[in-house]
Amino acid sequence: MTLREDILDLWIPIILPWVTVLIWLRKRIRLLRIRGKGGDGYFGYQFAMVAAIAAPLVVSQEYVDKISYDLIEVNSISEIPKVKEGKYFKVNSFDVEDNASLSHVTVGTSGRYNGSLNFNLFYATPLRGSASVWHCVEYKRTISNNLNKQRKNLEYSSFLSRSNKEFNTYNFYSVTYFEKLAISKERDGFINAVKNEYPVINMNDQIFLVPKNVAFKNQNNDSLKNTIIAFLIGTLIILILIILPKIDTNELNRFKRNKPLRDDDFKDFLEFLNPIGTYKGGAILMILNMIIFLIMIFIGLDFVSPAAKELLDIGGNRRQEILNGEYWRLLSSNFIHSGVFHLFQNLLGLAISIVFLEKIIGYLKFILTYVVCGIFAALASFYWHEDVVSVGASGAIFGLYGVMLAFAILKIYSNFILRFTWIFLGLCIGLSLLFGTIASVDNAAHVGGLASGFIIGVIFVLMGKEALRENAVYD
Structure with a gap:
């Protein structure tokens, strides 16, 4: 691996x-x-x-x-596949099949609140002498994701037109040496260019070379x-x-004297990850989300911004797949995250809801609420979005916020805790819904989770209001 x-x-x-x-x-x-x-x-x-x-x-x-890695000098392209551990190659003689170039385009978001829209165009051209070695050229451009749809489409068309013109006059032989791409997002783009035309080719055997025009020793x-x-x-x-x-x-x-620290924030943080500690339910959910993210990384997904297709392949939620009977995605999508920052943001929200909620309802009901609200959030996203891959725990977390909202309205919290609850809910829910109108945030899932959580919170109160109030007394 x-x-x-x-x-x-x-x-x-x-x-x-x-x-x-x-x-x-x-x-x-x-x-x-x-x-x-x-x-x-x-x-x-x-x-x-x-x-x-x-x-x-x-x-x-x-x-x-x-x-x-040394700079390995070879006489022809056919020698490169034989050098398993090589990364940098100087090829004395090579030729390209420029009339057989394959291309693939990706469009993705990045930056704070997905504020940037990234266009990437990948050209993979076969090199004569080997059926598995490709000459690679990439064009890229970034624009603001806050532009209107018409302007985005115009910028996208302009990017493709300009890139195609540049590639048509590209000099394949202006190269000092080649770098063999390791597993990376860039390599994935060239893999998809080849896979679109040759879906049955074993991509692990393919070698993708990027030309370099500077002296190797100078670098x-x-x-x-x-x-x-x-x-x-x-x-x-x-x-x-x-x-x-x-x-x-x-x-x-x-x-x-080897005494423990009096105020140890790190130790307090670890308490949230202790499945036999004070917050059992929250710890189990946080660990499960982190384990699934680590699995995503080890199977090759991007650490910061995996592609929508990758997220869909491992269990993301989309209408077409649900209509085809893949109902398990309504659950699995709640444990998949589109990058480390997405994961961190949701773990922070989950940690806060743990403090306000788990002690009151108990860890089993806390986990069950997370799961049920996550499913309803995924259903809301399924209903609202036709062709959007939805992932993340935020819908389930908004469900926990919905329970907190019900408890605040129905006077479960003490007056002291109630003030903090209203401030937190107002800021968190308000800002999240606001940013959802200007960035790539799935507000449908948030609203679905919040509504289902509120209903569940009301049911909890009807089942035993006095017991909840006793549990809501913090030391």
Whole structure:
């Protein structure tokens, strides 16, 4: 099983420093006297430490990649498939079948609230001498996703027209060396270009080469220089962070006696992931969502923004598939997320609903409510959208918000908790529904989940209002 290139080169170098800081440096940072007028600055210090460690690691990945592979010189394209571990190739003689080029277009969103719309056009051209080696060219453009539909269509047509003209005059032989694409979103685009024409070809055997027009050694030199500079800057930042504050003698004494931290936010966070702890139901749901996301990554989906077709293939919700009898998608789609930021956003919403709700209704009813509301949210999306792939836990989470709304209206919460509940529900529901009108957010699922959750909340109250009120008393 091979991870995608962006996971190895970007996300693992970002995640590993967090593990180091939270496990090893977290208690040691507390020895520094950094609490000021602005409140608790320990998280800011942790974040700065992570950035100082992660940035050099990310930059160094390019250099590590370059020195891990030699530039292999071959006489013809037919020699490339025989070099299993090679990545960079200088081909002395090659020819392309330019009249047999295959293309594939993708349109996707990115950025905060899907504010950017990305066009990508992939051209895969067979290279003579091998039935499995392709010359690859990509064209891309990004526009605002907030434009009206007519303007988007105009920009899309303009992009295709301009790209096609450029490709028609493209010089295939202006190349210094080739880079063989690893598993990546870019490679997926060229795979789809070939698959559209040859659906039965084994794509694992195909080799996709991207031409490079710069000297190979020059790239190594730049990568080494950037790596050294990044490590020097990171080291300097860490030294400054350590030297400037004074030592907190009280915390130092507690540390020497191996005492636990008095205010440990990380420990509190881990409580949400303990399936035998205080929040059993919430922990089970959070872990299940994270496990499914990890499975998605290990089978090759993009970490940040997987394609709609990929999400559909692993269980996303769409009207056509439901009408064809694939009703299980109404459940599975609630545990699939379109990238790490989508997952994080929903885990945060789930964590908040855990605090406000699970203790009151119990962990079994909490899980059941999540599942039932998620199904109703998927049904609302199925009814409202004709050709949209819907995924994510937000519909189920809005169902939990609906239960909270019912409890707030029917006076289950104490006056103190009620104020926070109204503020949270007003901000969260209002902002989510608002952004749903200007970005690619499935408001149909949100409304469906919220309505079904409210009904379930009313049923809970009718079944035992006094018991709910007793459970709603927080220590």
